Amino acid sequence: PTQTSRTPFDRLRATTAFQTNSLMPRLLAFYLTACAISWLVWSPYVVTGFPAAWRDSPVPHYLGLLGPMVAAFVFTARERGRPGLRDLLRAMFVPRGGWFFGGIAPLLPVLLLLVAAAFATRGNLDTLDWSGLFRSPELADAGLSPLAYVALNVGVVGFGEETGWRGYALPRLQTRFSPLTATLWLTLGWAVWHWPLFFFTKTGFYTMGAADVAGWLVSLATGSVLFTWLYHGSRGSVLACALFHGLMDVAFLADLGEPTIQTTVGALVTVLGVGVLVTGWKWWVGKEKRGIG
Numbered sequence: 001p002t003q004t005s006r007t008p009f010d011r012l013r014a015t016t017a018f019q020t021n022s023l024m025p026r027l028l029a030f031y032l033t034a035c036a037i038s039w040l041v042w043s044p045y046v047v048t049g050f051p052a053a054w055r056d057s058p059v060p061h062y063l064g065l066l067g068p069m070v071a072a073f074v075f076t077a078r079e080r081g082r083p084g085l086r087d088l089l090r091a092m093f094v095p096r097g098g099w100f101f102g103g104i105a106p107l108l109p110v111l112l113l114l115v116a117a118a119f120a121t122r123g124n125l126d127t128l129d130w131s132g133l134f135r136s137p138e139l140a141d142a143g144l145s146p147l148a149y150v151a152l153n154v155g156v157v158g159f160g161e162e163t164g165w166r167g168y169a170l171p172r173l174q175t176r177f178s179p180l181t182a183t184l185w186l187t188l189g190w191a192v193w194h195w196p197l198f199f200f201t202k203t204g205f206y207t208m209g210a211a212d213v214a215g216w217l218v219s220l221a222t223g224s225v226l227f228t229w230l231y232h233g234s235r236g237s238v239l240a241c242a243l244f245h246g247l248m249d250v251a252f253l254a255d256l257g258e259p260t261i262q263t264t265v266g267a268l269v270t271v272l273g274v275g276v277l278v279t280g281w282k283w284w285v286g287k288e289k290r291g292i293g
Contacts, residue, residue: 027173029075031193068165106241110251112272115264116251150246158243162245166231167238171236179284179285187224223248225274225277
């Protein structure tokens with residue numbers, strides 16, 4: 001990795017909020033706010049007394065995914081005011097990071113899906129039901145067009161989560177911790193944040209056994225490594241992370257008529273994440289916390 005002369009991390013350290021001992025309490029407050037927003041919206045899946053239609057509806061699921069983004073805007077405004085909000089909006093909507101990290105890397109989930117499909121069918125891709133690429137179990141009856149389905153995943157799942165986890169939390173964690181330690185802390189919080197979705201009957205979480213949860217946690221950790229790698233490589237682009245996240249959800253949820261494809265996609269994410277970690281190990285565990293790219 002090469003050092004940049006001016007990164008999002010340098011700008012954060014230059015502000016008063018990050019020169020005090022209040023950083024970790026602020027991060028905890030941000031996390032609890034994100035959880036409170038999401039869990040409140042997801043409460044029909046957990047708490048009895050709501051109409052049955054609410055418990056089976058994907059609407060609370062998708063609305064709740066916006067919790068981290070809302071919390072990021074609230075705390076960025078409190079800490080840095082309008083300049084901070086402008087920086088966050090630029091990270092969300094202005095492309096950066098060059099042709100690879102800004103353009104190619106966010107599309108890697110598409111490549112991983114194609115590799116997994118080729119492996120599962122021994123190259124006979126025409127045997128798959130490609131109409132299931134833009135369909136998930138909880139949205140099977142929604143009647144979304146392919147464009148609307150991708151837009152929902154990128155706009156709500158991608159931006160809803162990544163504006164908070166990578167756009168707000170990661171750079172602040174890295175002012176105190178190495179990239180790997182910051183990533184692991186973020187993975188822990190990210191995993192716990194999901195817990196109400198294990199009660200939503202239309203998600204894959206609902207049917208997970210202990211082994212499935214363990215596999216999901218490994219994929220979440222290696223996925224977090226990829227997000228950190230992408231965020232740094234793209235010079236702090238929330239846009240790149242949101243595209244990667246949204247397309248990864250499309251890949252994981254694709255119903256192509258061959259159930260082993262999703263497992264293979266998860267395995268490929270794990271292998272790729274471990275590869276990124278191993279090849280850049282000195283940077284991941286180093287004391288230098290500035291961005292790369």
